[in-house]
Amino acid sequence: MLYLQLLVNGIQTGALYALIAAGFSLIFGMTRIFHAAHGATFTIAGFVFYEFYAVLEWGLMPSILACAVAAGLFGVLLNRWVYVIIQRHEGSFFTVFAASFGAVIVVQNLISIVFGKGMVTVTTSLSRSVELIPGLYVAPMAFIAVIAAIVCFALLHYLFTHTNMGVALRALGENPGLIDVFGLNPKSLGNYAFLIGSVLVVPAAILTAATSGLNPAMGHHVMMISIAATIVGGVGSLRGAALAGLLFGLAENLSLAFVDPQWSEAVTFIILFLFIIFRPGGFYGRAIVS
Amino acid sequence: MKRLIVGLAVFQAMAGVAVAQDLKIGAAFPLSGANAEYGEIFASGANLAVEHVNADKMLNGNLVLVYEDSQGLPTQGVVAANKLINVEKTPYVLSAFTGVSKAIAPLGTRNQVVMVNGGGVGPDLATLSPYFWNVIPLANFEVKTMAPYLVKDKGLKRIAMIYVDDPLGDAALQEMKAELKANGGELVGSFSIPAAAQQFSGVAARVRDTKPDAVYIATYGNQQVQLVKQLRDNGVSQPLASYSAFSTPSMFKLPEAEGAIFTSQHINVDNPDPRTKRMVSDYRAKYGKDPNMYAINYYNAVLTFADLAAALQKQGKPVTGANLLELRKNTPSFDFVGAKVSFAEDGTVKAPIQVNEISGGASKVIKSAQ
Numbered sequence: 001m002l003y004l005q006l007l008v009n010g011i012q013t014g015a016l017y018a019l020i021a022a023g024f025s026l027i028f029g030m031t032r033i034f035h036a037a038h039g040a041t042f043t044i045a046g047f048v049f050y051e052f053y054a055v056l057e058w059g060l061m062p063s064i065l066a067c068a069v070a071a072g073l074f075g076v077l078l079n080r081w082v083y084v085i086i087q088r089h090e091g092s093f094f095t096v097f098a099a100s101f102g103a104v105i106v107v108q109n110l111i112s113i114v115f116g117k118g119m120v121t122v123t124t125s126l127s128r129s130v131e132l133i134p135g136l137y138v139a140p141m142a143f144i145a146v147i148a149a150i151v152c153f154a155l156l157h158y159l160f161t162h163t164n165m166g167v168a169l170r171a172l173g174e175n176p177g178l179i180d181v182f183g184l185n186p187k188s189l190g191n192y193a194f195l196i197g198s199v200l201v202v203p204a205a206i207l208t209a210a211t212s213g214l215n216p217a218m219g220h221h222v223m224m225i226s227i228a229a230t231i232v233g234g235v236g237s238l239r240g241a242a243l244a245g246l247l248f249g250l251a252e253n254l255s256l257a258f259v260d261p262q263w264s265e266a267v268t269f270i271i272l273f274l275f276i277i278f279r280p281g282g283f284y285g286r287a288i289v290s
Numbered sequence: 291m292k293r294l295i296v297g298l299a300v301f302q303a304m305a306g307v308a309v310a311q312d313l314k315i316g317a318a319f320p321l322s323g324a325n326a327e328y329g330e331i332f333a334s335g336a337n338l339a340v341e342h343v344n345a346d347k348m349l350n351g352n353l354v355l356v357y358e359d360s361q362g363l364p365t366q367g368v369v370a371a372n373k374l375i376n377v378e379k380t381p382y383v384l385s386a387f388t389g390v391s392k393a394i395a396p397l398g399t400r401n402q403v404v405m406v407n408g409g410g411v412g413p414d415l416a417t418l419s420p421y422f423w424n425v426i427p428l429a430n431f432e433v434k435t436m437a438p439y440l441v442k443d444k445g446l447k448r449i450a451m452i453y454v455d456d457p458l459g460d461a462a463l464q465e466m467k468a469e470l471k472a473n474g475g476e477l478v479g480s481f482s483i484p485a486a487a488q489q490f491s492g493v494a495a496r497v498r499d500t501k502p503d504a505v506y507i508a509t510y511g512n513q514q515v516q517l518v519k520q521l522r523d524n525g526v527s528q529p530l531a532s533y534s535a536f537s538t539p540s541m542f543k544l545p546e547a548e549g550a551i552f553t554s555q556h557i558n559v560d561n562p563d564p565r566t567k568r569m570v571s572d573y574r575a576k577y578g579k580d581p582n583m584y585a586i587n588y589y590n591a592v593l594t595f596a597d598l599a600a601a602l603q604k605q606g607k608p609v610t611g612a613n614l615l616e617l618r619k620n621t622p623s624f625d626f627v628g629a630k631v632s633f634a635e636d637g638t639v640k641a642p643i644q645v646n647e648i649s650g651g652a653s654k655v656i657k658s659a660q
Contacts, residue, residue, distance in 0.1 A: 002499055009491040109322065117326035118540035119515040127523045137495075137525035212488050213519055215512040217324045221488055256492035262455040262482040264492065 001135035006253045012142040014249025015149040016204040018242040020222055021229030022156070023200030025241030027075075028230055030173040030193040033083050034093065035075075036100035038226055039219025040107035041198045045071040045205035046214045047111055047120075054122045068202045075198025076191050078103055084187060104219060111216040121213040122206075141211055148203040153242060159196070160238075169193055173236050228272045234282030243283055247271065311351030313609060315595055316374030317384040317588075318360040318367050318394065324486075325362035325387070325511035327538055328584065332386055332409060333357070335585030338573060339592035348596050350603050355592070356380060362511065364393035375401050381611045382595045384588060385422075387510075388412030388458040395422045402611040406594065408587030411534060412461040416638045421615060423637035425587050425594070425626070429458070429508075430465050432533040432553040435643040437469035439551075439657060440504055440531060450479040450502035452493060452517065454509035462508035462533070478502050483509065483517075490517050494524035504528050510535040515544055522546035537582045537653065547648050556642040556659035557583050557628035565593070566627045590626040597624060 024038045048070040053063035082099050126144065129137035160166035172179055172189045179186045208214065225248060232247070233240025248268050255267040275282060317336060319329040336355055343353045356378050358370035367390030374380045375397060383398065385391045386409035395418035398405040405422050407415055411429035415422065440446045451466055453459035463480055470477050479500035481493050497505060505521065505528055507514060518530060518541070529549065536552035559570050559580055569589055573581040581589070598617050599609045607613050623632045631639045642659030 002495060005495040006492055009495065013489055013491070112322065112326060117322075117330060118538060119327075119512040119544075120540070121519060121544065123545055129524050131525065135498075137498075139523060211520070211523065212490075212516050213512070215324060217322070217326070217512070218488065221486060252489070253492040256496060260482050261487070261493045261496070262484050265484045265487060 002257055003254070005136050006257055007250070008136065008138055008142060010250035010253035011246070012145050012249070013253060014246035015145045016207055016245075017225050017229060017249045018245030019149055019152060019204040020201055021226045021233070021241040021245035022153070022238050023197040024223075024226035025230040025233060025235070025238055026200070027193055027197035029236035029238070030169050031079075031190045032176070033079075033190075034097045034100060035078075035083075035194075035197075036097060036223060037078055037103040037107070038197070038201070039221075039223035040104045041071050041074050042201045042205050042208075042222050043111060043214070043216060043219040044074050044107060045201050046209045046218070047115055047216075049202075049206050050115075050120055050122055050209050050214055054120075064202065064206065067206065068199050071198045071202055071205070072195045075194040079191055079194040084190070104223075108216045108219065115216065117216060119213045119215045120209075122209040124210050127210045139211075141207060145203075145207050148207070149242075152200065152203060153238075156196075156200075156238060165189075165192060169196075225268065228268060230282075232272055232275045232282050234285035237282070237284035240282050240284035312354050313349055313351055313599060314354045314356055314378055314380050315382040315384070315592070316356045316358065316371075316378055316380035318358050318370040318374065318390065319384070319386055320362035321357065321359040323361040323363070324513065327540060328362070328386065328409060328511065329359075331538070331582065331584045332384070332588045334573070334577060335408075335581060335588040336384060336592050338569065338576070338585075339589040339596070342568065342572070343592065343596040348600050353592075353596065355384075360387070360390050362387050362390065364389045367391075368393050368397065370394075371397050371405075375403050381609055381614060382406070384408065384591055386410055388415060388461070389456050391415055391422070392418065392457055395419045398422060398611070402615075404595075404611045404614050406591040408591045409584055410458065412458045413465065414457060414461060416636050420637065421611060423594075423618070423633065425591050425631075425639055426534075426583070427555050427641045427643060428638065429462055429533055431640075431643050433462060433465040433469050435645065436506070436531055436533070436551075436553045437466060437475060438473045439645050440506075441470065441473045441475035443657070444504075444529070446503035446529065447475045448478045448501070448503045449475055449506055450481070450497050450500045450504075451477060451506045451508065452481045452483060452497065453507075454485050454513065455482045456485055458510070459508050466506060466508075483513070485509075485513070487513065488516055490520040491524050493517075494521050494526050497521070497526055498524075502528055505530050507532040512540070515540050515547075518550065519544060519546045534583065536648070537584065542648055542651050542653065548650075550648045551645055551656065552648075552653075553643050553645055555583050556644045557586055559628065561628050563625065565625050569627045586627050590624075593626075594618075594624055597621075 027035045045067050049067040052058045052066045086095050126140040129139035132138050229241050229244035233244035251267045252264045319332050320326050321329045340353050340355045358373050360367035360370045371394040374383050382404045385405045385407045388410040391407050391410050398421040399419040408425045413428045413430040453463050532552045534554040541547050598614050602609050623630050644655050644659040645657035646653040647656045
């Protein structure tokens with residue numbers, strides 16, 4: 001029964017990791033920008049939702065909308081006002097990374113100033129688990145997390161296969177140089193990548209607010225999982241990142257049946273190391289022309 | 291032009307003389323990161339003390355408290371302490387967190403700088419160095435109070451323990467093992483969690499499996515709030531117990547923490563002595579609530595420095611770490627807020643421990659200190 005419980009927990013955690021990792025992978029795969037501030041987007045989304053839903057009491061749908069607007073706006077503006085400008089002048093990978101990291105620190109401290117440095121949660125009865133069968137406790141949040149993940153990925157799949165913009169984004173990811181030849185604008189496509197990637201954190205941020213709670217420093221853990229999942233899934237593959245996120249969530253929880261909880265973080269990185277050694281391209285890796 | 295330059299030089303010299311008289315002490319607190327909430331609380335007490343010392347003109351010159359960010363992490367703590375000792379040249383540093391304190395204590399010993407802890411409670415802190423003092427009773431006292439309370443007073447014999455994987459957690463586990471054995475209880479399970487972990491549904495499942503009567507939590511910061519919430523969300527309905535780290539506003543506000551019990555040092559805020567009255571009333575006026583023991587401990591730590599430094603200045607001796615230590619050893623007692631205390635030979639203070647319960651967003655004493 002413990003295994004079944006851990007499996008269910010793993011699927012819930014994995015669904016959230018998959019969503020966050022997919023957003024980062026989308027941005028990194030399409031624009032080749034190491035958007036370390038993706039964790040900051042997650043933190044902003046969570047706190048904006050908390051502010052509108054729990055403090056101002058605006059209602060669920062308006063709060064979700066506000067959350068999505070805030071996340072998308074942050075991603076796009078960071079791209080336009082920081083990354084694009086750096087790339088115009090010198091565009092070194094590490095300069096962009098340093099700028100991104102700086103953004104994380106600024107966001108963390110701004111949120112601390114506004115919301116305090118402690119933890120806040122959105123209280124809802126949906127996070128309380130019910131004993132479905134003796135020994136198996138599942139909360140309604142778990143079902144919501146999985147359904148939200150499935151819906152988001154279905155929408156993404158539709159976007160990338162049946163819309164012009166989605167196809168253009170995939171082209172940008174595969175060969176940025178050729179984009180200009182076809183008359184497409186890589187800069188505006190980059191903005192769309194940031195918009196979609198940033199809005200993808202919204203379901204995970206809302207679910208985290210209701211289950212584990214929010215604090216200004218929570219972006220770091222999220223970033224580590226995103227980066228690891230992007231590498232394990234293969235750079236440029238959303239499906240891979242999502243699968244890798246799910247794998248990490250499952251591994252983190254199922255390993256608890258065999259080892260002490262203090263090793264659960266190590267399990268994620270052991271998987272990462274194994275992939276780097278034996279399959280560096282990840283699940284769906286492909287050769288990158290640079 | 292020449293007159294202007296001469297005038298500026300004279301002005302500079304005068305300003306230089308005034309600054310040289312300032313006495314600097316340092317503080318290595320978590321100002322950012324997952325434990326930043328504690329840094330705010332510690333600083334509220336320390337800053338109030340500095341205000342009072344300067345208002346009373348206790349020292350020749352202004353007392354200045356220089357902050358550096360330890361983030362609650364040992365490596366960052368060492369960076370912060372190095373800066374305070376070597377750049378700011380502070381003879382007295384306020385420390386916090388067991389892990390940080392253990393990491394910076396050797397720096398204090400080597401450089402003869404006094405370090406005072408008012409927040410961390412790992413029992414190892416008693417034996418770090420003659421230059422490392424503690425104004426907070428350490429966790430062995432807290433566990434010694436909680437274990438018999440759970441087993442004998444409440445009849446909860448089977449205890450499951452969740453502890454953070456760091457010096458504090460390890461020390462708390464050893465103490466709990468010994469105390470439960472001595473009091474007729476049983477440790478049915480112990481689960482170590484990484485300090486940066488945020489997901490605990492798996493740990494909750496394993497805790498449920500052990501079927502405990504109560505769950506003891508030994509961690510701190512945002513992690514302990516997340517842990518309590520997720521334990522309750524994942525079907526752990528047994529009573530929760532912990533130590534003084536539970537005294538944070540976020541824990542009190544958490545609906546899932548209702549009914550949790552924790553030990554803390556006993557401080558009588560209604561003590562009629564003038565220091566206590568002034569600290570409590572000024573703190574209430576400034577922050578709109580009573581000071582908790584962390585704020586009071588760091589207030590006491592700063593005042594200990596002020597008392598010792600004032601005495602050294604009267605004797606015409608320089609205010610250095612070595613002199614502060616020597617004088618402390620020869621001072622029989624200090625007027626702390628809440629009680630008159632004496633330092634033991636190893637630099638710790640003894641204080642009675644009380645048991646509190648979180649109820650309605652605040653804490654109330656359910657077993658007063660003996």
